[in-house]
Amino acid sequence: MTQHWSPYWNPKVETLPKDQLRALQLKKLQTLVQYACTHSPFHRRLYEKAGVRPEQIKTLDDIRRLPFMTREDWMANQAEQPLFGDLITRPPADAIRYHLTSGTSGRQPLRVLDSRKDWSWITDMWCYGFWGFGIRPRDTVFFAFSYGSFIGFWGAHYCCEKIGCLTLASGNMTTEQRVKQIVELGATVVCATPTYALRMGQTAEKMGINLKRDGKVRRVIVSGEPAGSIPAVKKMIEDMWGGKCGDTAGMTEIGTIMVFECEQQPGGPHIIEDHFIEEVLDSDTGEPLPYGQRGERVVTSFGRSFIPLIRYRTKDLVNKVPHTHCSCGRNGDIYEGGILGRTDDMKLIRGTNVYPRAVESVVREHAEIEEFQIILTRTDNVQDEIAVKIELKPNQQDCWPRLRAQLSKDLADAHEGLRFNVDLANVGELPRFELKAKRLQDLRPTN
Amino acid sequence: MHDQQMDPLGRTVTKDEQELLALFRQLERLSQRTDLPPCALMNVKQAMVLMWNACNDLFLISEDPRGD
Numbered sequence: 001m002t003q004h005w006s007p008y009w010n011p012k013v014e015t016l017p018k019d020q021l022r023a024l025q026l027k028k029l030q031t032l033v034q035y036a037c038t039h040s041p042f043h044r045r046l047y048e049k050a051g052v053r054p055e056q057i058k059t060l061d062d063i064r065r066l067p068f069m070t071r072e073d074w075m076a077n078q079a080e081q082p083l084f085g086d087l088i089t090r091p092p093a094d095a096i097r098y099h100l101t102s103g104t105s106g107r108q109p110l111r112v113l114d115s116r117k118d119w120s121w122i123t124d125m126w127c128y129g130f131w132g133f134g135i136r137p138r139d140t141v142f143f144a145f146s147y148g149s150f151i152g153f154w155g156a157h158y159c160c161e162k163i164g165c166l167t168l169a170s171g172n173m174t175t176e177q178r179v180k181q182i183v184e185l186g187a188t189v190v191c192a193t194p195t196y197a198l199r200m201g202q203t204a205e206k207m208g209i210n211l212k213r214d215g216k217v218r219r220v221i222v223s224g225e226p227a228g229s230i231p232a233v234k235k236m237i238e239d240m241w242g243g244k245c246g247d248t249a250g251m252t253e254i255g256t257i258m259v260f261e262c263e264q265q266p267g268g269p270h271i272i273e274d275h276f277i278e279e280v281l282d283s284d285t286g287e288p289l290p291y292g293q294r295g296e297r298v299v300t301s302f303g304r305s306f307i308p309l310i311r312y313r314t315k316d317l318v319n320k321v322p323h324t325h326c327s328c329g330r331n332g333d334i335y336e337g338g339i340l341g342r343t344d345d346m347k348l349i350r351g352t353n354v355y356p357r358a359v360e361s362v363v364r365e366h367a368e369i370e371e372f373q374i375i376l377t378r379t380d381n382v383q384d385e386i387a388v389k390i391e392l393k394p395n396q397q398d399c400w401p402r403l404r405a406q407l408s409k410d411l412a413d414a415h416e417g418l419r420f421n422v423d424l425a426n427v428g429e430l431p432r433f434e435l436k437a438k439r440l441q442d443l444r445p446t447n
Numbered sequence: 448m449h450d451q452q453m454d455p456l457g458r459t460v461t462k463d464e465q466e467l468l469a470l471f472r473q474l475e476r477l478s479q480r481t482d483l484p485p486c487a488l489m490n491v492k493q494a495m496v497l498m499w500n501a502c503n504d505l506f507l508i509s510e511d512p513r514g515d
């Protein structure tokens with residue numbers, strides 16, 4: 001007998017009328033603020049300074065009484081009281097997992113802890129997304145990703161186990177081996193970054209494998225790069241793999257995804273609103289923006305008990321539209337076009353964060369260099385490339401081969417192995433500055 | 448122990464939901480024990496967390512998330 005599954009992971013709550021969803025969010029917010037104030041000295045100080053008390057949260061609009069939390073606050077707190085600061089609500093010994101971001105030069109990593117419940121919740125948020133995009137117990141899921149200290153895709157792997165899929169990790173495999181496995185195993189779902197999904201497709205072509213014909217992939221789930229919501233990229237992936245491509249987005253700070261595309265794919269992912277409050281604000285004034293206006297995502301998470309995240313400034317740019325833009329029946333509003341970019345200067349290159357300042361700190365270690373420029377381009381509308389163009393001081397040309405090799409290595413080492421192209425500029429070619437140097441040119445098309 | 452009749456929004460809890468809640472509470476109690484063999488206790492804790500997840504998703508509970 002074929003089991004008839006609900007299209008929703010959580011049919012009761014994902015389809016609650018909006019007023020009841022808002023009532024649920026208010027209850028959860030009240031509980032969370034009280035919990036954070038009681039157990040996190042960081043939050044207690046923050047709220048005392050702002051003169052706000054948990055009992056003042058009487059309506060959802062009262063969230064605006066609460067001060068913002070920033071990554072800078074978090075980093076400062078970690079630096080003052082290594083390793084985790086006093087933001088955490090529990091002793092580290094209560095945790096079962098520790099993840100961290102890559103600390104690029106001069107930057108300390110973001111360190112996160114999760115308890116048993118936190119980890120199960122993290123896994124569950126991925127379940128909302130995977131189930132919502134049609135993943136079922138009969139699926140065979142292949143993760144084309146190498147798990148490590150970075151949290152990316154870990155929760156998704158556990159989610160597939162929870163759903164009951166046959167789940168395969170492939171951290172030890174080359175691209176060719178992965179392609180072979182996917183075909184041999186008859187994987188029906190592949191998870192990867194969008195860039196890597198395309199790379200596997202290109203490798204398959206070179207190997208004489210037609211994934212559409214020889215494979216059984218019906219879903220490609222991507223994460224980790226904004227490209228996953230670019231329609232042209234999705235189409236390329238779908239043409240290669242023969243399955244539907246769905247986007248998800250998350251962040252280390254919350255430990256999981258907060259948005260996912262449903263099977264209807266109305267042009268953007270749904271917010272998991274029973275577990276997150278996602279505000280869209282004018283990043284300069286902090287004032288809320290109406291539907292349809294691009295602004296900064298500010299997230300409140302009801303999940304991770306170790307690290308309360310309340311009104312966290314993400315610096316992600318989004319455009320929220322009502323849930324009614326989709327016919328699937330979910331009550332979660334939609335981020336049209338996914339995550340659209342960043343409010344600051346951080347650049348995301350093939351899943352790795354690149355800060356111009358960190359690049360500069362590597363470049364400036366070499367006295368032979370006079371001037372430089374960082375140039376970002378996009379190949380075939382998908383693959384992001386980063387080049388550093390170097391202008392040497394006069395009469396330093398002899399050192400170039402050695403310097404080029406050294407720079408390539410140092411830049412990659414400081415960025416999780418990301419490949420930088422290092423090119424030589426002619427003498428006098430690069431612009432010079434007196435104030436506010438502009439050493440980064442982002443030539444990638446805007447979405 | 449009384450069955451929980453209402454969820455945190457004051458809606459009636461269904462029979463199935465009551466059953467899920469009762470299981471969670473039972474596992475919660477067991478997971479606080481210190482005299483069970485490790486093979487029992489650690490698996491009970493894992494089971495408790497999964498039941499917590501189900502009850503939390505269905506919004507049958509709204510409480511301090513510690514205790515795991």
Ligand SMILES: [Zn+2]
Pocket residue numbers: 262263264265266270326327328329330
């Ligand atoms: Zn939908």
